[in-house]
Amino acid sequence: MSAAAAKAKRAVRRPVSIASFAQSENVRRDDQHNEVEMLMPVVAEVFANIGITKNDIDFICSGSSDYLIGGPFSFVTALDAVGVWPPMPESHTEMDGAWALYEAWVLLQEGEIDAALVYSFGRSSPGNLNEILALQLDPYYLAPLWPDPVSVAALQARALIDAGKGSEEDFAAIASRSRKDALSNPKAQVAHDIPVETLLRDEYVVSPLRRHTLPPITDGAAAMVLAAGDKAREWSDKPVWITGFDHRIETHSLGGRDLTSSPSTAKAADVAGVADGPIDVAELHAPFAHQEIILKEALGLDDGVTINPSGGALAANPIMSAGLIRIGEAAARIASGQAARAVAHATSGPCLQQNLVCVLEGE
Amino acid sequence: MSGQTTAEDLGPVTTLATPIRLDFEFTPGVAQSRFLRGLEKGRFVGQRCPTCGKVYVPSRGSCPTDGVPTTEDVDLANVGTVTTYCVVNVPFAGQSIEIPYICAQVLLDGADISFMGLIQQIPTDEIRMGLRVEAVWVEPEELTPSLASVRYFRPSGEPDADYETYKDYL
Ligand SMILES: [Zn+2]
Numbered sequence: 119m120s121a122a123a124a125k126a127k128r129a130v131r132r133p134v135s136i137a138s139f140a141q142s143e144n145v146r147r148d149d150q151h152n153e154v155e156m157l158m159p160v161v162a163e164v165f166a167n168i169g170i171t172k173n174d175i176d177f178i179c180s181g182s183s184d185y186l187i188g189g190p191f192s193f194v195t196a197l198d199a200v201g202v203w204p205p206m207p208e209s210h211t212e213m214d215g216a217w218a219l220y221e222a223w224v225l226l227q228e229g230e231i232d233a234a235l236v237y238s239f240g241r242s243s244p245g246n247l248n249e250i251l252a253l254q255l256d257p258y259y260l261a262p263l264w265p266d267p268v269s270v271a272a273l274q275a276r277a278l279i280d281a282g283k284g285s286e287e288d289f290a291a292i293a294s295r296s297r298k299d300a301l302s303n304p305k306a307q308v309a310h311d312i313p314v315e316t317l318l319r320d321e322y323v324v325s326p327l328r329r330h331t332l333p334p335i336t337d338g339a340a341a342m343v344l345a346a347g348d349k350a351r352e353w354s355d356k357p358v359w360i361t362g363f364d365h366r367i368e369t370h371s372l373g374g375r376d377l378t379s380s381p382s383t384a385k386a387a388d389v390a391g392v393a394d395g396p397i398d399v400a401e402l403h404a405p406f407a408h409q410e411i412i413l414k415e416a417l418g419l420d421d422g423v424t425i426n427p428s429g430g431a432l433a434a435n436p437i438m439s440a441g442l443i444r445i446g447e448a449a450a451r452i453a454s455g456q457a458a459r460a461v462a463h464a465t466s467g468p469c470l471q472q473n474l475v476c477v478l479e480g481e
Numbered sequence: 482m483s484g485q486t487t488a489e490d491l492g493p494v495t496t497l498a499t500p501i502r503l504d505f506e507f508t509p510g511v512a513q514s515r516f517l518r519g520l521e522k523g524r525f526v527g528q529r530c531p532t533c534g535k536v537y538v539p540s541r542g543s544c545p546t547d548g549v550p551t552t553e554d555v556d557l558a559n560v561g562t563v564t565t566y567c568v569v570n571v572p573f574a575g576q577s578i579e580i581p582y583i584c585a586q587v588l589l590d591g592a593d594i595s596f597m598g599l600i601q602q603i604p605t606d607e608i609r610m611g612l613r614v615e616a617v618w619v620e621p622e623e624l625t626p627s628l629a630s631v632r633y634f635r636p637s638g639e640p641d642a643d644y645e646t647y648k649d650y651l
Contacts, residue, residue, distance in 0.1 A: 150510070152513060154543050155541075155550075172548060198545040199548060200548045
């Protein structure tokens with residue numbers, strides 16, 4: 119692809135703004151509320167933030183996985199949290215809410231609609247994640263062995279160390295910094311200030327991964343309102359614009375990938391135009407500490423970029439929502455004036471198999 | 482190593498069985514817990530929408546029409562109306578009731594949504610829309626926070642309900 123063609127490809131046809139964002143408390147286990155009750159206050163808040171109601175929305179898209187709660191069609195019943203009467207166009211991705219956001223964004227690009235609600239709920243606690251996440255692996259050769267997600271991530275971390283791209287000290291430093299930053303995030307589940315030397319005294323969970331390099335198990339939900347056209351200005355004095363957006367996937371065969379790099383992230387970053395300007399803040403969905411190193415390289419971020427000021431997925435990892443939350447957190451940094459241009463990233467699948475990159479800018 | 486079976490002897494693999502079983506802890510939530518606790522006491526508890534006034538049984542915590550929390554508990558009658566039904570003649574795995582049997586949507590008096598119930602003590606060729614039925618509960622010591630507390634519904638002996646009373650619930 120020529121440079122001009124690449125530029126044309128990434129051109130955003132219609133500016134879309136992130137008008138509002140809300141997330142629930144992130145907790146180890148919410149055994150009080152079903153998914154409708156988890157979502158309802160979040161949806162109410164995302165509307166109340168900008169003084170609108172569901173009647174101002176043209177389209178709804180959600181992201182969740184029935185496997186997490188073992189509830190068939192839980193994504194359909196979750197719509198009860200919004201109340202879709204009169205009937206409204208609606209869609210669902212069996213993916214993180216970041217991909218639901220992408221679907222809504224594409225529809226907004228078409229110009230048929232001006233506003234969309236995106237939400238996701240992630241209940242990681244009702245089942246055994248070690249078993250559930252094994253089922254996203256290739257069903258013939260890998261899934262029947264039931265490899266747990268920590269062991270799979272450990273293979274990647276080991277490959278990273280062997281390639282000289284990172285060390286256990288590096289992983290601990292990322293975990294230490296992330297959870298220290300999380301102290302200023304009221305929605306964080308795990309936040310503390312523990313120095314690297316102390317963390318390195320942890321036992322291995324699966325070598326070379328120690329407990330601090332792992333994401334917490336989290337129940338949580340998030341919601342976002344997207345706006346285009348007049349509504350973008352109506353709902354915000356200083357809109358946060360999506361100026362680049364793309365997602366890419368790699369083979370599901372772990373053996374067919376170089377686990378120490380993320381070509382799908384690099385490709386998405388190129389199409390989204392990450393390098394077209396300076397990046398102030400990056401919210402990266404790196405559930406395991408070592409994955410931040412891989413993503414930072416794939417996105418071409420230098421050491422001047424503030425990474426995961428929210429604490430990232432190491433502070434709270436509601437599966438299916440954690441990616442959408444990265445985009446919400448990045449947008450919040452721009453809305454507050456702390457950043458002019460930010461990149462947000464979401465991942466899905468084992469070892470960063472699938473990656474989404476979203477560039478956000480203020481005015 | 483002669484005598485050992487080789488891959489060639491066995492031919493290509495055409496089927497791969499990978500048994501999967503996942504266990505979950507179900508979280509009914511605040512509203513549905515009230516319904517389940519009601520069943521444990523031998524009664525149906527619904528919840529009313531503060532916006533449209535509709536009563537859901539069980540409520541999952543919100544009005545699906547308005548998207549607002551249902552907070553007011555409503556005790557419902559033990560009797561209701563069959564709005565629609567089917568006679569099950571087909572055996573299937575895990576079936577616990579002798580066929581043929583009747584599965585019906587029952588609209589409890591005071592509720593604005595029907596739910597599925599087993600109808601017994603009536604010949605299958607006499608089941609009809611509008612039939613008035615009452616819930617038959619298990620013995621008090623057998624009551625649990627589960628729909629298993631309702632053994633079945635049976636004709637209540639009242640005259641059939643007028644179509645006008647349930648036409649909006651079909
Ligand atoms: Zn209502």
